Amino acid sequence: MSGTDETPQTEAEKLGGAGPTDTRPTGTRTSAPEPEPEAPSRTHSMLREIASGNALAGVLAVVLAIAVGSLMIALTDERVRDTASYVFARPGDFFTATWDAVWGAYTALFRGAVYNDRVDDFATQIRPLTDTLKFAGPLIAAGLGVGLAFRAGLFNIGGRGQMLLAGAAAGWVAFAFDLPMVIHLPLAILAGSLAGALWAGIAGVLKARTGAHEVIVTIMLNYVGFYLVFFMLSRQGLLQAPGSGNPKSSPAKESAILPDILGERFNLHLGFVLALVAVAYVWWLLNRATLGYRIRAVGENPSAARAAGIDVGRTYIVVMLIAGALVGLAGTNQVLGTVTSGVTVDLDAGIGFDAITVALLGRSRPLGILAAGLLFGAFKAGGFAMQASEGIPVDIVLVVQSLIVLFIAAPPLVRAIFRLPAKEAK
Amino acid sequence: MTTPGLSPAPAPTSAPVVDTVAVRSLKTPVIFGVLTLGLALILLLEAPSGDTTFRLAVSTDFASLPELTVPAAAGAWTLTAVCALLTAESVRRYLARRTSPIWVLVVFAVAWMAGFLTWAAAGETVPVVGLLAGSIALSVPLVFGALGGVLGERAGVVNIAIDGQLLFGAFAAALLGSLTGSPWVGLIAAMVAGALVALVLGLFAITYFVDQVIVGVVLNVLVIGLTSFLFSQVLAPNAATLNTPPRFPRIPIPVLGDIPLVGPVFFRQTAVVYLLYIAVAVVAFALYRTRWGLRVRAVGEHPLAADTVGIKVNRTRYRTILLAGAVAGMGGAFYTLVSVPQFNREMTGGAGYIALAAVIFGKWDPIRATLAALLFGFASNLQGVLAVIGSPVPSQFMLMLPYVITIFAVAGLVGRSRPPAADGVPYRKE
Numbered sequence: 011m012s013g014t015d016e017t018p019q020t021e022a023e024k025l026g027g028a029g030p031t032d033t034r035p036t037g038t039r040t041s042a043p044e045p046e047p048e049a050p051s052r053t054h055s056m057l058r059e060i061a062s063g064n065a066l067a068g069v070l071a072v073v074l075a076i077a078v079g080s081l082m083i084a085l086t087d088e089r090v091r092d093t094a095s096y097v098f099a100r101p102g103d104f105f106t107a108t109w110d111a112v113w114g115a116y117t118a119l120f121r122g123a124v125y126n127d128r129v130d131d132f133a134t135q136i137r138p139l140t141d142t143l144k145f146a147g148p149l150i151a152a153g154l155g156v157g158l159a160f161r162a163g164l165f166n167i168g169g170r171g172q173m174l175l176a177g178a179a180a181g182w183v184a185f186a187f188d189l190p191m192v193i194h195l196p197l198a199i200l201a202g203s204l205a206g207a208l209w210a211g212i213a214g215v216l217k218a219r220t221g222a223h224e225v226i227v228t229i230m231l232n233y234v235g236f237y238l239v240f241f242m243l244s245r246q247g248l249l250q251a252p253g254s255g256n257p258k259s260s261p262a263k264e265s266a267i268l269p270d271i272l273g274e275r276f277n278l279h280l281g282f283v284l285a286l287v288a289v290a291y292v293w294w295l296l297n298r299a300t301l302g303y304r305i306r307a308v309g310e311n312p313s314a315a316r317a318a319g320i321d322v323g324r325t326y327i328v329v330m331l332i333a334g335a336l337v338g339l340a341g342t343n344q345v346l347g348t349v350t351s352g353v354t355v356d357l358d359a360g361i362g363f364d365a366i367t368v369a370l371l372g373r374s375r376p377l378g379i380l381a382a383g384l385l386f387g388a389f390k391a392g393g394f395a396m397q398a399s400e401g402i403p404v405d406i407v408l409v410v411q412s413l414i415v416l417f418i419a420a421p422p423l424v425r426a427i428f429r430l431p432a433k434e435a436k
Numbered sequence: 437m438t439t440p441g442l443s444p445a446p447a448p449t450s451a452p453v454v455d456t457v458a459v460r461s462l463k464t465p466v467i468f469g470v471l472t473l474g475l476a477l478i479l480l481l482e483a484p485s486g487d488t489t490f491r492l493a494v495s496t497d498f499a500s501l502p503e504l505t506v507p508a509a510a511g512a513w514t515l516t517a518v519c520a521l522l523t524a525e526s527v528r529r530y531l532a533r534r535t536s537p538i539w540v541l542v543v544f545a546v547a548w549m550a551g552f553l554t555w556a557a558a559g560e561t562v563p564v565v566g567l568l569a570g571s572i573a574l575s576v577p578l579v580f581g582a583l584g585g586v587l588g589e590r591a592g593v594v595n596i597a598i599d600g601q602l603l604f605g606a607f608a609a610a611l612l613g614s615l616t617g618s619p620w621v622g623l624i625a626a627m628v629a630g631a632l633v634a635l636v637l638g639l640f641a642i643t644y645f646v647d648q649v650i651v652g653v654v655l656n657v658l659v660i661g662l663t664s665f666l667f668s669q670v671l672a673p674n675a676a677t678l679n680t681p682p683r684f685p686r687i688p689i690p691v692l693g694d695i696p697l698v699g700p701v702f703f704r705q706t707a708v709v710y711l712l713y714i715a716v717a718v719v720a721f722a723l724y725r726t727r728w729g730l731r732v733r734a735v736g737e738h739p740l741a742a743d744t745v746g747i748k749v750n751r752t753r754y755r756t757i758l759l760a761g762a763v764a765g766m767g768g769a770f771y772t773l774v775s776v777p778q779f780n781r782e783m784t785g786g787a788g789y790i791a792l793a794a795v796i797f798g799k800w801d802p803i804r805a806t807l808a809a810l811l812f813g814f815a816s817n818l819q820g821v822l823a824v825i826g827s828p829v830p831s832q833f834m835l836m837l838p839y840v841i842t843i844f845a846v847a848g849l850v851g852r853s854r855p856p857a858a859d860g861v862p863y864r865k866e
Binding site: 082086165167216220222223225226227229230231233234237238240241244245363366367370402403405406407408409411412413415416419420422423 | 596639640644646647649650651653654655657658660661662664665666668669670781786789792793796830832833835836839840842843846847
C-alpha cells in the first residue's frame with residue numbers, strides 16, 4: 011500500500027508476474043494455463059460476468075423473477091388455497107382464482123406505477139407515473155454512488171449511513187437558517203452532499219491508508235451513523251425539535267424545500283432533475299474525464315494502475331468522496347423533497363440497500379442505473395398501490411427485485427432454465 | 437523471485453511470511469495509554485460520588501458470594517491506577533523488545549471495565565451476573581453466525597448471507613416449531629433452512645462463479661423479502677397455529693451450575709447454548725486437528741494445490757458451506773425458540789453483519805471469532821444494563837461502541853487480519 015519506497019522496476023516485475031491472469035478481461039486468453047482465476051477485483055469480474063450476458067438473458071431473468079413472484083402470490087392467496095382443495099372436481103375454479111390473484115396483483119402494480127385507468131381526468135390517470143419518477147430520484151442518485159464505487163472495485167454498502175448523515179446535515183441547514191431560497195436550497199443540498207461525502211470518505215481513507223476492507227467499514231459506519239443521528243435527534247439543542255420528546259427535528263423551512271416541477275397537483279419535485287444531472291455528471295466523469303479513466307483503471311487492475319503511475323490510494327479516497335456525495339444527494343432528496351416534515355432516523359427508507367441492487371442491475375453504468383432506478387421506482391410506487399388495493403404485502407417487491415439481480419448475475423443459469431444454447435465457449 | 441510464468445502465484449506467497457514475523461508493535465502501549473487517559477478524564481470531568489455495589493450472586497445460588505460495595509471515587513481511581521501500571525508494564529515490554537503477554541491484556545480489560553462500571557454506576561448496584569448472563573444470551577446468534585462464517589470462508593466462500601441464514605433459520609424454527617409443538621423439530625428446521633440459503637449461495641457462487649459478496653447481499657435481501665411476505669400473508673393471520681413456537685426450557689447443569697458467578701452465567705442456560713459450547717469446540721478441533729479440517733483449509737488457501745493432490749475442491753466447498761449454513765441456522769433458532777416466543781419481520785436486526793465483523797475481527801479463527809462475538813454481545817448488553825441503572829453516558833454511544841471498535845480493529849490497530857488466500861475466488865477447473 012505504501013508504494014513510495016518501491017522502485018518502478020519491482021512494480022513492473024509484479025505486474026509481469028501477474029500478467030497471465032490480468033490480461034483476461036479482453037476475453038482472448040492464449041497464455042499458458044494459470045493457477046487460478048485470480049481476478050484483481052471480484053466485483054469487477056462479476057460486473058464483467060453481467061455485461062457478457064446478452065439482452066435476451068436479461069429479459070428472461072425479469073420474466074423468471076416475475077414468475078416466481080406470481081407463484082408466491084398464488085400460493086399464499088386464500089381463494090387459491092380454498093379452490094385447490096377441490097381442484098380435481100372443478101379445476102376451472104382453481105385456475106380462475108389463480109389468474110385473478112396474479113393478474114390482480116400485477117395490474118394493481120401497473121396502476122400504481124404507470125397509468126391508472128380507473129379514474130377519469132388525465133392528470134389523475136398519469137399521476138402514478140410521476141410518483142414513480144419521484145421514487146426513482148433517490149434510487150438513481152444512491153445507485154450512482156454505489157455504482158461509481160463498483161467501477162473502482164470498491165463495494166459501498168454504506169448507503170444507509172451516508173444517507174442518514176446527509177439527511178441530518180441538509181435537514182439542519184433547512185430548519186436552522188432563514189435565507190432567501192436562491193441561497194438556502196443550494197446550501198442545504200451542498201451540506202447534505204458534503205456530509206455524505208465525508209462519511210463515505212472515512213471508509214476511503216481507511217482503505218487507502220490501512221487496507222481496511224471497505225465492506226466491513228461501510229457496514230459498521232451504517233450503525234455508527236444511525237446511532238449518531240439518533241443521538242443528535244434526541245438531544246435538545248442539537249437536532250431535536252424544540253419542546254418535543256420524539257427523536258425528530260423541526261420541519262424544513264419553505265425556502266429550502268425542493269419545488270414541485272409539475273405544479274401543485276403532482277408530488278414530483280426537483281430532486282428527480284437533480285438525479286438526472288447526477289447521471290449526466292457521472293457519465294461525463296467516467297467517459298470523458300481523466301479522473302474517470304483512473305477510476306476505471308484502478309477498478310480493472312489496481313497493480314497495473316499503480317505501475318502506470320496512478321496513485322491507487324488517492325483514487326480510492328476520491329471515489330469514496332464522490333460516491334458518498336451522490337448517496338448524500340439521495341438523502342438530501344428525501345429530507346428536502348419527499349418527507350419535509352423533519353429529519354428522522356428512518357429517512358433512508360431502505361434506499362441505501364436498494365441502491366446496491368439498482369447499481370447491479372444497471373451494470374454500474376450511469377445510463378443503466380438510470381433505467382434500473384426507474385424500474386425500481388416503479389416497483390416501489392406500484393408496490394404500495396398493490397398492498398393498498400389487493401392486500402399483497404409490499405415485501406413481494408423485494409423478492410422480485412433480488413431475484414432479478416440474482417438471475418441477471420448468472421446468465422448460464424437462465425440459459426439452462428430456458429434451454430437456450432450456451433454462448434460460444436470463452 | 438517473481439519471474440513471470442515460473443512462480444504460479446507470486447503476490448500471495450509473500451504475505452504469510454510477513455504475517456508470522458513477530459513485529460514489535462507500539463499498538464498495545466498506545467491503546468492502553470489512550471484508554472487509561474480516557475478513564476482518568478471522565479473521572480475528572482464528572483467525579484463520581486457515593487458507593488457502587490457489585491452484586492455477584494443471584495438469590496438461587498447454592499453458596500452465594502457477598503455483595504461487593506466500594507466507594508465509587510476511590511474504587512474507580514484505584515482501578516485507573518492499576519490500568520496505568522499495566523500500561524507502564526506494556527511500555528517496559530515494548531522497550532525490552534517483547535510483546536505484551538495475553539494476561540496483561542486480560543487484566544487490563546477487566547480492570548478498565550470495572551473502573552468504568554464503578555464510575556458509571558456510582559450510587560447504584562451493578563448486577564454482575566445479569567450483565568454477563570445477558571451478554572451470553574445476546575451473543576448466541578452472533579457466535580453461531582460467526583462460526584458459520586469462519587467455516588465458509590476457510591473453505592474459500594465469502595459468506596455475507598449469514599444474516600439471511602439467521603433470519604431464515606428463525607422463520608423456519610418458528611413455523612415448524614409451532615406446527616409440531618417440539619422445539620427440537622424447530623431447531624432441525626432452522627438448520628435445514630440455513631443450509632438451504634447456503635445451497636443457493638453455493639449454486640451461484642461455486643457453480644456459476646457469480647461474485648460471492650454480491651450473492652450474499654442479494655440473498656439477505658431475498659430472505660428479508662421472503663420471510664416478511666410470508667409473515668404478513670401466512671404467519672400473522674394464523675398466529676395461534678403457525679407463530680407460537682414452543683420454547684426451550686432452561687436446564688441447570690447439576691454441579692457446574694452451582695459454582696458461584698460462573699454457574700449462573702454459563703451453566704443455567706438452554707440446550708441451544710450448550711450446543712453452542714459443543715459447536716465451538718468441535719469446529720475449532722475439526723478445523724485444526726482433523727483430516728477434514730486440513731482439506732477445508734487447503735481448499736480455501738490454495739485450491740489448485742488441493743485439486744492436484746486429489747481433493748475435490750468444489751465438492752468440499754459445497755459440503756462446508758452447507759454445514760456452515762446449518763450452524764448459522766441454529767443461531768437463528770435461538771431467536772424464536774429461546775429469546776422471543778414468535779417470529780417478527782427482520783427480527784435479526786442485521787446481526788449477521790455483526791457476526792461477519794466478528795469473523796474478520798477474529799481473524800478467521802473459530803475461537804477468536806467466538807470471543808469477538810462475545811465482546812459484541814457484552815457491549816450490547818452493557819448499554820442495556822447501564823440504561824436501567826441510569827448512567828451518564830448517552831445510550832446511543834454505548835450502542836455505537838461495538839461498531840466503532842470493529843472499525844478500529846479492521847483498520848489494523850489490533851493487527852492486520854489476513855483472509856484465507858482463495859477467499860471469495862471461485863475455482864474453475866481447467
